[in-house]
Amino acid sequence: MKSLFKPYSLLLYLLVVIAFFFLGVIYAGVTDAAKDQVLAGGAIVLGYGIISSFFALLLAFFLAYQSSRNTILTINKVLGVIVVLSLGYFIWKFYTKTQQERETQQQNTPTKPTATEAKLMTMLLDTHKKSQKKTIMGFGMFSPNMFENKALYFYGNLNLEKSLMEHIPTDSITFKKSEYGSFNIATAPPWLVPDHLKLDYDMLYFKVVSVSEDFLEVIVNTSTLQTAYIDKQSGVFKYWPEFLLSVNSVEFIGQNSQKVHVKPLDGAGFVNTNHSFMKPLKVKQSWMYVLLLNNEFETTGKGWIKWKENNQLLITYNLLS
Secondary structure (H helix, E strand, C coil), X not given: CHHHHCHHHHHHHXXXXXXXXXXXXXXXXXXXXXXCCHHHHHHXXXXXXXXXXXXXXXXHHHHHHHCCHHHHHHHHHHHHHHHHHHHHHHHHHHXXXXXXXXHHXXXXXXXXXXXXXXXXXXXXXXXXXXXXXXXXXXXXXXXXXXXXXXXXXEECCCCCCCCHHHCCCCEEEEXXXXXXXXXXXXXXXXXXXXXXXXXXXXXXXXXXXXXXXXXXXXXXXXXXXXXXXEECCCEEEEEHHHHHCCCXXXXXXXXXXXXXXXXXXXXXXXXXXXXXXXXXXXXXXXXXXXXXXXXXXXXXXXXXXECEECCXXXXXXXXXX
16 A cells, blocks of 8 residues: 555656646547537547546556556656657647748738738728629628637638548738727738628628638628638628618619519509618518618618529618718
C-alpha cells in the first residue's frame, strides 16, 4: 500500500493522465470522431481525452500497487517519451495549419476600398431596383449580422460532406463602427457588388440562390452574377415571403400589365382605386394581399396582387420610404 504514494508512483499517475489524455485527443482526431459536429466537436475531442486518462489512471493505481520500483520507473520513461512525442505532434499540426492559413490569406488577401471602389459603393446606395430585374429570382435575401460579427467570410470550392470548420475562407468583408454608431466597410474584395448596400441604415443584402445545411450561396456581384458561399449562421436569411412582408412598399414592374384583384384569382375582378404604393400584408402562394397607399402613404383600399410567376418576381420593392 505504501508504494501507492511513493514519488515515482505519483509521477506515474501524472504521466499517465497527461499521456493518455494526449493519446485520446489524437485518436479522436485521426478517426474523425468530431466530424460534422461543428460547435460540439471540441467537447467530443476533449471527452475522448478525459475518458482515456481516467481509465488509464485506474490502471496506474493497479500497476503501482502490484509492480516493483524498477518496473514503475521503466513505465515512467516510456510515458515520458509518449508525452514528448505527443507534444511534438501537436506543435507540428499547429505549425502546418498556421502555414496553410497564411498561404491562403496571401493568395486571397481582401482588397481595401480604393477611391474607385468607394465610388462604386456610392453608386450602389440606390440601385436596388435595377438589381431586382435580374433574371435569377433565388430563394430570398441574406443580411450579415454586423453587430455580432466583425467580418463576413466568403468560401469557395465547397465539400458539402465537411463541416464549416473544415473550410478555409477565400475572402471577406470586414466592418467597423463609425463615430456615429453606424457601420462602415473597412475592407472588401474588389468584385463586391451586393443587391443592396446602404450602411447608414445598416443595410447590406445579398440574394440567396442555393441553400445547404451550413452554407448559403449568394450573388456577390449583381453585374456579373458571380456567387460565393457564406456561413448560414453569420446573419439573417429570409425567404421571399418573409422578406417582402418586411419591406416598406412594393410596386409593379410593368405598370400597364399588372392589376390589383379583389380575390387571389386570375379571373377575379379588379380594384380600381387610385394608389401610388402598396404595403404587403400577407403572402399566399404566388399572391400577395396589400394595402393601397397614396403619395402621403394614406390607405385608399386593399386588394390582391400576383408577386411572382414562372420563377420571376413581378414586383419591385422599396426598403425605405
